[in-house]
Amino acid sequence: MAEAHQAVAFSFQITHEGWDVNFDREVLNLVWQSGIRSWKKRFARFMNSVHNGVYPAQLWTLWLTMSIVIGIHFSGYKVPYDLVTKIMPLLPSNSTKWQLVGSAIVGTAMWLTVIYTIRYTLKLLLMYKGWLYEARGKGARISVKTRVWLLLVRILSGWNKPRLYSFQGSLPKLPLPSLHSTMTRYMRSVRPLLNDENYDKMQQLADDFQNGIGVKLQRYLLLKSWWSSNYVSDWWEEYVYLRGRSPLMINSNFYGIDAILMQPTQVQAARAAAVIHSCLLYRRLVDRQELEPILLQNSVPLCSWQYERIFNTTRIPGVETDRIMHWADSNHIVVYHKGKFFKVIIYRGRILKPREIQVQIQQVLDDKSEPLPGEEKLAALTAGDRSHWAQIRRNLFNKGANKVSLDTIERAAFVVALDDCPYLYDPKNPSQLDKCGKNLLHGKGYDRWFDKSFTLCVGSNGRVGFNAEHSWADAAVMSHIWECVVTDDTTTDRADAAVLTHLWEFVITDEIENRYDSNGDVIGECEIIPPSPIRLQWDIKDDGQKQIEIAALNAEKLINDLDLRIYVHDNYGKGFMKKCRISPDAYIQMALQLAYFRDAGKFSLTYEASMTRLFREGRTETVRPCTIESSAWVRAMEDKGATVDDKIKLLRIACEQHQKSYQDAMCGKGIDRHLFCLYVVAKYLEVNSPFLQKVLSEPWRLSTSQTPHGQTGRMDLHKYPNCISAGGGFGPVADDGYGVSYIIAGEDLLFFHISNKKSSKETDCHRFAEKIEQALKDIKNLFLDKNQLNGTK
Structure with missing residues (x-):
């Protein structure tokens, strides 16, 4: 329990000699640094909000506009429509001071008018989607209409360097298709799947729905499309993901694999440290919004809303529905190795360097202690039935060491699993890659924290992969991260957005810029003594251990x-x-x-996922x-x-x-998200629709x-x-x-x-x-x- 005592920053007790006060200056310093960092991040978020709120303009143009209006007014010339003179009667006096105030008000009003005119013009332009249907590539002929549109988009959006969320206010809403068009496309999509008799029956169900209750459901959905920023995404997240009661492992979570043709190092601690550092640099880019948004054709922005919850995010189980919890900040990660959980501090006045993180990871690998009762297979609870996990969480993790340790995992930036087996690839033996994929998808059923936004997995031979939870974002966002991580060039410890543009590509550049020495260790020296990993403490009684064993057995059945x-x-x-x-x-x-x-x-x-991120808060649509x-x-x-x-x-x-x-x-203009939302409306209204029940049960x-x-x-x-x-x-x-x-x-x-x-x-x-x-x-x-x-x- 020494780690637990070290974690106490301040304590006191009353003795016969008076007050006995003990405090740990190091821990208090960490608390102080955490507070400073928190306030810095709040200020940065405020400045980013200002930047995004006026984008594509820059804030200095406001001061320029105000100065011009003041200069024109005091030079004796009339600002257009003589606005300053007209508002002066509304101010307390006509003194020079109040004339300055009046000029500043007029300048601000003129500036806001121009800026929001540009923003809404850009929004109208982004509603045009004709360019998607035109041929692209070398030699492709683009229509004059699209050329003019593309030029206007670039002019209106190219004044200032965009930040991650700069275009969010300019993205259009997802349009609601007409009921007739969706029904027509649906019937066409099922034609090859049905014989003539079954097709005629489905056509009759569709006609009855379209001419009956479908009209009412469409009206309610139309109101939602006007009111909400996206008429699909919130219901999709809640009813498809969070209300699902089946296990996340295999059924929902997905995995990503390493660049299999290269292996920069076989030292597990070194590769883990390098990838962890890359992830933390990427998190800093997201926090500071220095990550540039993805632009199709170098002009058309994709929605960046899903990036907000990449880190510090956990899916919390509930009896009837789960919820996604995202914390603004976290200064630690949690590492799992051979049945033991460790809290690893990754920020001490700055992000720890890769060499310093390697020291911490090696300490975890060298720990010879045994797992506490119930600890080894604890994560199997996150792999099982959601209602069952919610009830156990409520009863077993509601107080004491269990509550503190669970909170540490859920608040972590992400979880790292140090596996005790290698991730192998041999072109002559394809089954090795199959085993690697299975390991990343489910592991042993208890060595991945399936509730976390993602678990970084590191094989004993230095290869890496991830297991990601699906509700917080779609696979395209996580693959973007992974691509950045796999191609990271961080040997100079830079965090410039132009250098560290995105995350899974960060890990692959290990070959482009060698980050390891001849021994396979991360290049560099420790500038500070990194904080030692802290063993998480658990007090799991016999009944809790039985429940964990049951969850592990159920996970094993799914895996088999x-x-x-x-x-x-x-x-x-x-x-x-x-x-x-x-x-x-x-x-x-x-x-x-x-x-x-x-x-x-x-x-x-057949289901194929297509993105709808050309619209605000867009996620996916189904292609058939x-x-x-x-x-x-x-x-x-x-x-x-x-x-x-x-x-x-x-x-x-x-x-x-x-x-x-x-x-x-x-x-x-898809089919399935529209029909899904109509079904949700029908459930809210307690209306029975044989057509929708048939469609959604396919x-x-x-x-x-x-x-x-x-x-x-x-x-x-x-x-x-x-x-x-x-x-x-x-x-x-x-x-x-x-x-x-x-x-x-x-x-x-x-x-x-x-x-x-x-x-x-x-x-x-x-x-x-x-x-x-x-x-x-x-x-x-x-x-x-x-x-x-x-x-x-």
Whole structure:
């Protein structure tokens, strides 16, 4: 218990000799430094709010405008409309002092008028989405309308360097589609999935809904779209994520994997320290809003709202619904190693340097003490049923050491898991990468704190990965972080936004700028003696230990039922797809449709995630890749009588339709989020809708998602080909379905993360990987055969 005594900063007791006062100056100094840091951050947030509130203008233009108005007024000239003279009767007197005040008021009013005119003009311009439907790339012809629009956007938004949230006030709201358009698109999307009889029944349900209760539900939803900043996001977060009672592990959380072609060091403590330091630098960029927002076409901003909760965030379990807790600041992380939890201070007047953090991590690794009763598998509670975890949390962690230690974990910037096994990759042995993916997705079921925004996982051989909770943000945001971390160049300990632009790319630059010496340790020296890690204390009674063991057994059952295959396709990549003049994403989605049809012998409702971050507080929308066009092409591929030209023609039509569906989803013209919100309104009104119940009960047997790559533009893959990230994955959505995440990692490299449940006799991720491989091969052969027929190479 020595660590607990060291944590006491001040104590006193009454003795027969008087007062006996004891205090720890070091701890009190930490408290003082924490307070100073907190006030600095408050001031910085205030200044950022001012900056974002007047963006794209700068604050100095206000003082310039006021000076000009004062100068004109006292020179005898009349400010436009003689506004100063008109407001003087409203002031106490006509003295020079009050004339200055009047001029300042007029100058401020004129300045605000101009600024908000610019802001709302920019907002109107950003409502235009026609540019999304035009061809891009070299040689693409852009319409005059889009050229003029793009020029105006750049002029109005390019006055000042934007900060992370500078464009939030200028982003338009997510538009609410008309009921008729959504119903039309829905019926078209289910046509290939239903025979004539079932389609007619669904059409009747749709007509009854559209002409009946749907009209009333749409009116309520229209009011919400006017009132709220986003009519989907809050309900999506609450009802899809926070009200879900099933375990987060495998069912909700997702993982990301290291750049597998490189290994800068095999020293676990060194790699952990470097990545932790990169994450902390990224957190500082987010806090200071020095992280530049992502701009499509270098002009169109994406919503940055989700970045706020990357760090210091935990999902708190509840009996009926969870809640997301985000703390403004945290000066520690929590490290888990061999069943023990440690609080590690990472800020002491400044962020600790990588070498200083390595000393702390090594102390954790060298700790030979045994876990306290119930401590080793404690995190299994976060892997299980949410209501069960909420009840245990309420009973077991409501006071004493348990409450303090749990609070320490939940308030941590993030959690680090130091695994006692290596993360291996051998191109000749694909199963090693499969094991690595499974380990990152669920670990042992009790060595990841699944409630935290993310758990940083470090293998014993120095490779890294993460496990992320899903409710606080979407995978694209976490992959952005990961990309920054993997390409970090922090050997000079700089925090310039131009240098540290984004997070998962931070970790990969270990190859570009070697951060380790010949022994594999982090380069640099300790400038201070870093605070020693503090063991978290637990007092878990027998009943609590039994509950933890039950949770661990349930987690083990989930793990044993999961199968995962990470398929590395290095025969060709987006380079060949572009030569075929087909969108790489559409190309892969068609390959998945062909593979699934060959695997299951039928078509299935398919989910592909698309972002809606072109709108304020936008998250995702669903693209339905299984279309009338894609099913026609798949059937042609299985028809021995179909010609090569017919197959290629149908493939192009299917890809064009898929790309249009993806663009529609990005523009707020999707199907599923609209229907979901109508269903929520119906539940609030206690109205029964057979159509909505039917729609929302349909299983997504093929759930897919593309992992974004190169979001920061900091990686030159031609120069540093080993910096390619392998992406990440997730568990299957349906018990008898597949979860497929893919990343277009390079010109000639694709990664597919395929998951399924072993309990399902219909699915096998290893078999499906073979079907994907064959589908990609068959599509390539189509174009090679066509070129051969045409006599071209």
